[in-house]
Amino acid sequence: MRKNNSNNIQKKEKKDGFECLSCKKWVVFSPFMGTRHRNHCPYCLMTRHLDLEKSGDRKAKCKGEMKPIGLTFKKEGKDKYGKEREGELMIIHECLACNKISINRIAGDDDAEMILKLFDSSKKLSKEKIEELKREGVDIILDKKEEIKNQLFGKPQTP
Numbered sequence: 001m002r003k004n005n006s007n008n009i010q011k012k013e014k015k016d017g018f019e020c021l022s023c024k025k026w027v028v029f030s031p032f033m034g035t036r037h038r039n040h041c042p043y044c045l046m047t048r049h050l051d052l053e054k055s056g057d058r059k060a061k062c063k064g065e066m067k068p069i070g071l072t073f074k075k076e077g078k079d080k081y082g083k084e085r086e087g088e089l090m091i092i093h094e095c096l097a098c099n100k101i102s103i104n105r106i107a108g109d110d111d112a113e114m115i116l117k118l119f120d121s122s123k124k125l126s127k128e129k130i131e132e133l134k135r136e137g138v139d140i141i142l143d144k145k146e147e148i149k150n151q152l153f154g155k156p157q158t159p
């Protein structure tokens with residue numbers, strides 16, 4: 001006779017997930033997420049200031065809420081023409097408590113519509129904020145919506 005282990009699964013999910021502080025949805029860690037260090041909520045894209053030096057170190061004392069403020073492309077260096085190569089789409093988060101900026105990978109189960117909404121709202125950022133990001137070495141994407149869509153939804157099929 002097979003044992004019913006649904007209880008175990010529930011327990012495991014409790015251990016392998018977290019409740020989003022912002023939208024209160026339960027976020028389950030799963031191998032389908034495409035990134036090992038799931039650190040933001042796939043529904044509202046909020047995260048917490050937990051990492052100090054690098055992603056996943058969990059050494060920050062701040063623990064503040066971090067709000068997504070825009071998108072950037074991962075820097076992949078320059079191509080042979082000296083043009084900046086554009087890599088993966090990344091989310092820019094800003095800590096509401098200490099203003100730290102961090103760049104995070106988009107996970108496989110992130111809500112693509114939310115990411116597109118984030119892009120639209122990022123156009124309302126002040127010039128000062130955009131300059132501040134630049135000084136931190138972060139080039140926020142303010143145009144190229146097509147490229148963003150391609151990364152989120154896949155390139156449209158051309159016959």
Ligand SMILES: [Zn+2]
Nearest residue numbers: 020023041044
């Ligand atoms: Zn959330």
Ligand SMILES: [Zn+2]
Nearest residue numbers: 049062095098
């Ligand atoms: Zn902080």
